[in-house]
Amino acid sequence: MFRSLRERNYRYYASGQIVSLTGTWMQRAAQDWLVLELSGGSPAALGVAVALQFIPTLLLTLWAGVVADRFDKRRVLIGTQIALGACGLVLGLLDVTGVAVLWHVYVLCFVLGCFAAVDAPVRQSFVVEMVGPAQLTNAVALNSMTFNLARIVGPAIAGLLITAIGTGWVFLINGVSSAAVVLGLVLMDVTALHRAERAPKERGQLRAGLRYVLGRPDLMVVMVLVFFVSTFGMNFENTFAVMARNVFGRDADGYGLLITMLAVGTLTGAALAARRSGRGGPRMRLLLVGAAVFGALEAGASLMPSYELFAAALIPVGIAVMTFTTTANATVQLAVEPTMRGRVMGLYMLLFLGGKPLGGLASGWLAELLGPRWPILLGGLMSLVAAVVGAGALFFQRRGLRTRSRLG
Incomplete structure (x- = not known):
């Protein structure tokens, strides 16, 4: 059932994901609560925050696929994970110091959505490089297990922490949790990766992918x-x-x-x-x-x-x-x-x-x-x-x- 964990590189990655995804779901719960607090309980404001995180998916995801084929996926993921963690840290600092206002949250929602839009296709296509084609299905299933476990645990922890110490500290915890994924990526044995040949630099790569x-x-x-x-x-x-x-x-x-x-x-x-x-x-x-x-x-x-x-x-x-x-x-x-x-x-x-x-x-x-x-x-x-x-x-x-x- 856990065969893909025999790959050391994937073990590093999966371990970091458990920590980071829990922090991500904690931040989602805390962010919704903060938006409602800053807006006086406005559902419309919450909808705006959600939309601002989704809009970059429509704008950037296809181009992120080109990045995944052109560049070293591990290095790109290190960059996106650092950026995602930084968004949590900035929002946390604004919140705990008491200077956060609604437009700060909106801006950071959009910025976080941009990095997440780049991260998603790169991360998805990197799985096969860690485990190889034979274990891909198993690794995808384990990723889904981790995601859904974090979806259960993260909001529950966030609810307790918001009551005890406030939303700002939840954002800071999420920012720090991204370090777990970055550490796993840094520790990987790059010689053991099942890397594919990179796509050459040429015009029309996005159109070529769509035609394919x-x-x-x-x-x-x-x-x-x-x-x-x-x-x-x-x-x-x-x-x-x-x-x-x-x-x-x-x-x-x-x-x-x-x-x-x-x-x-x-x-x-x-x-x-x-x-x-x-x-x-x-x-x-x-x-x-x-x-x-x-x-x-x-x-x-x-x-x-x-x-x-x-x-x-x-x-x-x-x-x-x-x-x-x-x-x-x-x-x-x-x-x-x-x-x-x-x-x-x-x-x-x-x-x-x-x-x-x-x-x-x-x-x-x-x-x-x-x-x-x-x-x-x-x-x-x-x-x-x-x-x-x-x-x-x-x-x-x-x-x-x-x-x-x-x-x-």
Whole structure:
């Protein structure tokens, strides 16, 4: 189950990630709280802060993929992690000294979003260099386990620390936690990395990456499916808050329990993916089935009549969505040319994260117009339909290839 940890370089990386991701989730919780404090409890101000962190994803992620293919990924990650840590330290110092105002938070949200947009595709495409193609699926699953464990632990710790010592110290702790990842990257044995040949410096590299994906029907199916599932099916934070408050009459603790139940499912799904990775590489069938099952389970969860049944239904939903996301990530990375991996993962991360503002607006509009259950129901159905359409597209494409081969 933990085979990729046999690689010393990956052990250094994973150890640092546990510390750093916990700090990241602590900062997210503290940042939301600080924005509400500085704005007098304004939900609109909180929405602005979230948007400012997402906008750089739309602007920079594709170009970050070019950076990943052109330059030493380990050195780029050292730079981005130092910068991300510095953002936490600056915000923490502003807060603990009592001079922080709302525009300070907005500026730092945007700056942090810029570095995070560069970091994401580089980090994703660096995993295979640490563990090699044979252990990639296992490493992706372990990364997901770490992420979801931090998502459970980080906000819980932040809640206690905010009450005890204030938000500023939480930001400072997160800034220091980035040093764990930097230390792991510095200590790596660079001779043991499974490095691919770097892409040469030439004009039109971004366009070349997009043409490469457009010329691969299998990659196109994965990318389109990732966009639909992440944009319309995975708007959990927005929809769960409305469900908890407006449908089931629960307070903030009721909303928190829904997020926790989903996290239990995603953590379980990541563990199952890590165990399953020993049976071979990712399969397109598992990807399509994972998306279809997720869509069906999410649609079913939206119809649950009670809070308890809805919360319990989120565990299998989490397992299914993690099966889909880990399989999609590994499928894309193993299916591409090594010199294209950074650019393809840049597009992958753009589609995975960039549609969330659109999905958030759509879910809010649907909830306002039709009721809180509808965004979850329609998001699940759209994910299911996208999986069926993707399966049909691959079927006809492969049948066409077999027909041409017989005629040829």
